[in-house]
Amino acid sequence: MANQKTISRESDLSGQEYQWGFVTDVETDLAPKGLSEDIVRLISSKKDEPAWLLEWRLKAYRHWVQLSDSEGEPDWAMIDYPSIDYQDIYYYAAPKAATEAPKSLDDVDPEMLATFEKLGIPLQERAKLAGVAVDAVFDSVSVATTMEEQLGELGIIFCSFSEAVKNHPELVKKYLGSVVPYTDNFFATLNAAVFSDGSFAYIPPGVKCPIELMTYFRINTEGSGQFERTLIVADKGAYVSYLEGCTAPFRKTHQLHAATVELVALDDAEIKYSTIQNWFPGTPEGEGGVYNFVTKRGRADKNAKISWTQVETGSAITWKYPSVILRGDNSVGEFFSVALANNHQQADTGTKMIHIGKNTKSTIVSKGISAGRGNNTYRGQVQIMPGAENAVNHTQCDSLLVGDQCGAHTVPYIEVRNPTARLEHEASTSKVSDDQLFYLMARGLSEEEAHHMIITGWSRDVIRELPFEFALEAGQLLKVSLEGAVG
Amino acid sequence: MLEIQNLHASVLDIENSEILKGVDLKVNKGEVHAIMGPNGSGKSTLANVLMGRPDYEVTDGDILVDGESIAELRPDQRAHLGLFLAFQYPAEIPGVRPWQFLKAAHDAKAEARGEEKMSVRNFTKLFDEKVEAVGINPDLVKRSLNEGFSGGEKKRNEMLQLEVLQPSMAILDETDSGLDVDALRIVAEGVNSMRSPERSFIVVTHYQRLLNYITPDIVHILVDGKIAQTGGPELALVVEKDGYREYLPAAGATG
Numbered sequence: 001m002a003n004q005k006t007i008s009r010e011s012d013l014s015g016q017e018y019q020w021g022f023v024t025d026v027e028t029d030l031a032p033k034g035l036s037e038d039i040v041r042l043i044s045s046k047k048d049e050p051a052w053l054l055e056w057r058l059k060a061y062r063h064w065v066q067l068s069d070s071e072g073e074p075d076w077a078m079i080d081y082p083s084i085d086y087q088d089i090y091y092y093a094a095p096k097a098a099t100e101a102p103k104s105l106d107d108v109d110p111e112m113l114a115t116f117e118k119l120g121i122p123l124q125e126r127a128k129l130a131g132v133a134v135d136a137v138f139d140s141v142s143v144a145t146t147m148e149e150q151l152g153e154l155g156i157i158f159c160s161f162s163e164a165v166k167n168h169p170e171l172v173k174k175y176l177g178s179v180v181p182y183t184d185n186f187f188a189t190l191n192a193a194v195f196s197d198g199s200f201a202y203i204p205p206g207v208k209c210p211i212e213l214m215t216y217f218r219i220n221t222e223g224s225g226q227f228e229r230t231l232i233v234a235d236k237g238a239y240v241s242y243l244e245g246c247t248a249p250f251r252k253t254h255q256l257h258a259a260t261v262e263l264v265a266l267d268d269a270e271i272k273y274s275t276i277q278n279w280f281p282g283t284p285e286g287e288g289g290v291y292n293f294v295t296k297r298g299r300a301d302k303n304a305k306i307s308w309t310q311v312e313t314g315s316a317i318t319w320k321y322p323s324v325i326l327r328g329d330n331s332v333g334e335f336f337s338v339a340l341a342n343n344h345q346q347a348d349t350g351t352k353m354i355h356i357g358k359n360t361k362s363t364i365v366s367k368g369i370s371a372g373r374g375n376n377t378y379r380g381q382v383q384i385m386p387g388a389e390n391a392v393n394h395t396q397c398d399s400l401l402v403g404d405q406c407g408a409h410t411v412p413y414i415e416v417r418n419p420t421a422r423l424e425h426e427a428s429t430s431k432v433s434d435d436q437l438f439y440l441m442a443r444g445l446s447e448e449e450a451h452h453m454i455i456t457g458w459s460r461d462v463i464r465e466l467p468f469e470f471a472l473e474a475g476q477l478l479k480v481s482l483e484g485a486v487g
Numbered sequence: 488m489l490e491i492q493n494l495h496a497s498v499l500d501i502e503n504s505e506i507l508k509g510v511d512l513k514v515n516k517g518e519v520h521a522i523m524g525p526n527g528s529g530k531s532t533l534a535n536v537l538m539g540r541p542d543y544e545v546t547d548g549d550i551l552v553d554g555e556s557i558a559e560l561r562p563d564q565r566a567h568l569g570l571f572l573a574f575q576y577p578a579e580i581p582g583v584r585p586w587q588f589l590k591a592a593h594d595a596k597a598e599a600r601g602e603e604k605m606s607v608r609n610f611t612k613l614f615d616e617k618v619e620a621v622g623i624n625p626d627l628v629k630r631s632l633n634e635g636f637s638g639g640e641k642k643r644n645e646m647l648q649l650e651v652l653q654p655s656m657a658i659l660d661e662t663d664s665g666l667d668v669d670a671l672r673i674v675a676e677g678v679n680s681m682r683s684p685e686r687s688f689i690v691v692t693h694y695q696r697l698l699n700y701i702t703p704d705i706v707h708i709l710v711d712g713k714i715a716q717t718g719g720p721e722l723a724l725v726v727e728k729d730g731y732r733e734y735l736p737a738a739g740a741t742g
Contacts, residue, residue, distance in 0.1 A: 434542065439578040442538050443592035443648065444566035444599065453591060457582030457631065 031092035037061060040193050043092050047162050047197075050169060053176075060182035060192030073186050077348035078377040078409055079317050081254075081291065089225045089256055091194045147211070155204040156240075158213050161229055164200035171202055175233050179262040179299045179325070187258040187293040187319075191227045195260065198228035203238035203269075212467055214243040217259075225256040232262070234269035234304075241272040243470055254316060255280070255290045263298030263306055267328065270305040271298060274466050275322075278477055279314035284372070286344030289316025296320065302328030302357070309465040311474040312339040312347060313481040321379065323352035326360035326388075333362040336462040338474070340481050341374030341406070350380035350411075355388035355421070364395040367459050370406035371482055377409040384421040391421045399429040400458055402451065402482070430458075452479040489514040489537075489656055489687065493548035496536045500544075506532045508712035509548065514656070517684040521698055521723060522691045524709035525731040530691045531575060533709065534660040537689075538572040539565050552656070566592075567599035571654030573645040575661045580632040585644060586614055588632050589651050596652065617650040622673050638665035646677045653681075658689045663697040675700030695727035710734040 031042055040061045044054040068086070151158050157168060164172050182192035199215040217228060234240050244261075257279060265271045273296075282289025292315035298306035308322040318341075324333030335351035353362035368376035382393045399408035410427055432454050440450035456463065456475050463471050491512040498504040506529045514520050524530045536543050537550060539562040550558050557565055580588065594604045605613070618628055623643045633641050642662055649657055662674055678688060678701050690701060698706075698720065706722040708715045708731070715734045716722065 433578065435576075435578040436580055438538075438540050438542075438562060439574065440580070440588070440592075441562040442540075442566055442572050442574075443588070443652070444563050444595040445591060446563050446595070447561070449591065449595065450563075453583055453588065454580060457580055460582035 029092075029094045030090050033090055034087040035061075035089070035091055035194065039091050043194055043196065046092065046094075047165070049165060052173065053165060056177065056182065057193050057195075060189050061194075063183055064186070064189040064193055067186050067189060071186075077319055077379070078375065078411075079319060079346045079348050081317055081346075084254075084256060084291065086190075091225060091227070092196060094196075151209070151211075154207050154210070156207060156209055157200065157202040159200055161195075161198040161200050161231065164231070168200070168202065171233065172200065172231065175231055175262065175264050177262075179264060179297050180260050180295050184295060188260050188295040191229060191258050191260040191295070194225075195227045195229040198230045198259070199232075200230070201232045201240060201242065203234045203240045205235040205266075206237040207235075208238065209240040212241050212243050214245065216245045225258065227257075228259050230259070230261040231264075232271060232273070233264045234266065234271050236266045237268040238266075239270045241467060242274070243467065244273070244275045245278070245473075254282075254288060256293070257290050257315075258293045259295075261294070261296040261322075263296075265298060265300045265304035265306050265331075267302040267304060269301070270307075272307045273298070273309070273322070274470055275308075275310040275312075276466075276470060276474055276477065277310065277312045277314050277318070277320075278481075280316075281314050281343065281345050281481070282316040284343045286316070286373075289345070290314065291317045292320065293317075294320040296322035297325065297352075298323070298333070299325045300328055300331035300333060303330045304328055305332040305334070307332075307334040307336070307465070308351065309334075309336040309462065310338070310349075311463070311466070311477065312337065312349060313477045315347075316345060318345075318347040318349050320349045321351055321381075323354065324362065325354045325356065326362065326391075327354075327356040328360075329357040330359045330361075331357055332360070334465075335362075335364045335366070335380075336465045337365070338367045338369065338459045338462045338478070339376055339378075340369040340371070340478060341376040342371040342481055344373055346375045348377040348379055350378045352381040352383070353393060354381075354383045354385070355391040355393070356385045358387070358389040359391070360388055361392045362394075364393070364397075365461050366395075366397045367462055368397075368399045368408055368410075369402065369455060369459070369478075369482075370399065370408045371402035373405045375407040375409070377411060379411045379413075381413040382415070382423060384416045384418050384423075386417045388418050389420050391418065393421070393423045395423070395425045396461075397425075397427040398458070399427075400455065401429065401431045402455075448479070448482070451482060455482065488516055488551075488553055489689075490551040490554075491537075491548070492551065494533075494536070494545065494550060495547035496532060496543045496545050498544075499542055505546070506543075506712055507536060510709070510712070510714060512707065512714065514687045514689060516655075516687055517682075518704045519678075519682065519688040519690065519701065521701075521703035521706045522689060522709050523693065523695070523706060523723060523726055524715075525735065526693070528709045528731075529712040530693075530709050531660055532712075534572060534575075534658045534689070534691050537565075537658055538562055538570060563595065564599075566654075567596050569655030571649060571652060571657045573642075573649055573657065573659040573662045575664065577633050577641045577645055579634045579636075581634055583632045584630070585628040585632050585647070586611070589614065589648060592648070592652060614651060617647055621647045621650060621677060623647055639667065639670045642666055642670065642674065646674055650677060650681065653686075655685060656687050656689075657681075658691065660691050661693060662690075663692055663694065671697060672700060695723045698723045708734055 040057050044057055180188050182189055201213055203209050263271050279290035279292055300306045306324045312318050326333050333353050339347040339349050341347045351364055364380055366378045368378055370376040378397045384391045397410050408429055436454050437450050456478055463474050466474055491510050494507050494510040496507040522530055545558050549556050552568055590610055597604045621643050663671055702720055707717045
């Protein structure tokens with residue numbers, strides 16, 4: 001609690017409540033602003049990519065130009081923002097010291113290590129103690145991956161995407177775009193053209209990854225977009241738990257983040273993917289903040305399981321629908337989400353569960369918290385294809401309103417093309433009641449603590465799906481993100 | 488010591504809604520006071536106003552704890568000073584376990600008073616002891632706070648909180664309502680075992696029943712927002728026999 005007070009004091013000084021809003025002073029290698037075929041070629045050559053990858057990028061770029069000229073950005077989401085000038089963005093920003101990939105942590109710019117330390121991301125020895133392997137992505141470039149060697153003994157590959165292209169081209173070539181093709185949607189297409197870096201993980205058949213893999217994304221450079229791409233492949237019978245965290249500095253201009261994540265769970269494999277998304281949400285007055293347009297999708301083969309858990313507290317705009325294609329028989333898809341929209345934040349988030357295989361099962365638990373003038377929309381699609389005998393879906397959508405100027409919306413789409421399917425949909429909307437607040441305060445909790453306790457309790461079904469340390473962080477984030485919304 | 492001086496209170500933002508119309512009351516350390524009265528007399532309002540419920544507004548008079556006014560303090564600040572309200576209708580808090588809630592409350596109070604927070608281990612020991620003492624089904628405290636609790640279970644849970652937090656001034660708002668005799672006895676035993684020269688109680692009740700088990704030092708009859716009569720424990724018996732008729736305007740009672 002004492003710690004908490006310090007945080008709010010700091011944020012009072014900068015006029016906002018975002019604790020991670022500092023800027024790191026590192027020399028940056030910037031490509032000129034704007035998007036063109038030349039820029040795509042430049043990115044590819046900076047990364048020394050093979051011709052097939054450049055070709056793929058260029059196809060994506062040309063497709064994107066077509067999309068821009070025709071329909072443009074998708075406009076079905078319940079979000080409102082001024083149109084994005086794609087020529088006013090840096091598509092490549094790399095910390096200078098890291099243009100040569102660091103060989104070890106000793107080669108990493110100390111300023112950057114300090115940044116991750118400040119963010120509580122253990123890159124040094126602490127990483128080992130914490131039992132987490134970390135890939136840290138600073139602006140567009142992966143700056144450090146820990147514990148590669150230890151994982152290597154098990155045959156597990158965990159490295160930056162760029163390294164994977166160099167060292168494991170056959171795997172990347174086989175799976176890149178196999179779940180999210182470059183034609184998928186406007187933002188995924190943009191990402192395919194200009195993606196900079198990201199994480200790659202491969203778990204060989206039958207291997208249970210003994211530690212959590214984590215990628216930490218940090219946008220630093222002003223006016224830069226971040227387009228990372230993550231690919232995780234769990235081979236037959238493999239298991240991995242993967243964590244993703246993100247922050248960005250406090251900026252008065254908007255920053256675009258358009259990431260793509262592809263998960264491949266082969267037969268009997270399981271991938272658990274947890275996200276704490278805490279990009280800068282903008283000022284309480286609605287200035288700045290990250291535009292977060294993300295495409296995340298997994299493919300679950302026979303008896304495989306993919307589980308998405310997300311706590312979304314940041315970004316001015318969140319547009320994100322982590323999905324599972326349940327194409328193997330008996331495959332399982334799960335989506336657990338807490339999305340918070342405070343001040344002027346807008347979140348349009350949910351999931352797609354596409355049942356193709358027999359006896360496939362999906363669970364959706366979505367908790368939307370709206371505070372201040374925040375707007376929160378759950379958008380979900382459950383699709384039961386004709387061959388999906390005995391598919392089961394359970395959906396639970398809950399909305400919580402804090403104050404009376406916020407909005408909560410639920411937009412479920414259900415498409416059933418097999419009569420044996422069983423679907424359940426529950427939805428609720430509630431408010432933090434004065435009775436609840438008075439009850440907790442009468443026991444000595446401050447108004448903020450009381451709100452926090454009510455809200456984390458209400459979100460418990462989702463938070464308990466997170467790995468323990470992430471769960472603590474999530475609780476803390478909800479608390480900080482709600483500061484100013486109450487009292 | 489708690490001193491209530493000429494306390495007037497209304498429902499917030501509603502005109503002509505005065506409920507407390509000049510309550511005077513003095514509770515010394517170690518005393519147990521019972522406040523009785525007919526429905527609508529303002530008993531529960533008094534209990535809630537003492538704890539600082541924001542739905543009410545103090546329009547005149549004052550509430551003093553050890554000589555200092557608390558009328559402007561928030562409910563959490565009053566709790567830190569040692570006030571405690573056992574609720575008539577405790578709120579349900581989904582997803583929050585009683586242990587977690589009480590640990591947070593215990594910590595908040597310790598911190599506000601500049602005391603050291605109790606370790607998780609010691610607190611758990613205390614909590615388990617009190618769960619047993621109050622006779623709450625241990626399965627219940629694994630559930631969400633008050634969610635799906637029966638009326639009696641909620642009241643026992645209030646007593647659990649009272650026992651764990653050890654306040655210096657406990658206000659029981661009709662804790663007896665909805666309780667069967669066994670539960671009533673447990674509540675009373677809890678209060679009796681906690682009676683000490685350092686702790687005072689205000690027991691708000693409609694019926695004399697609870698006072699068979701808790702013998703108050705002083706009984707007040709609250710009628711129409713004012714104390715109509717004050718006496719010893721025998722006053723409760725009179726009310727039990729004759730009801731509140733003599734205090735009501737129709738009976739020409741004093742007011």
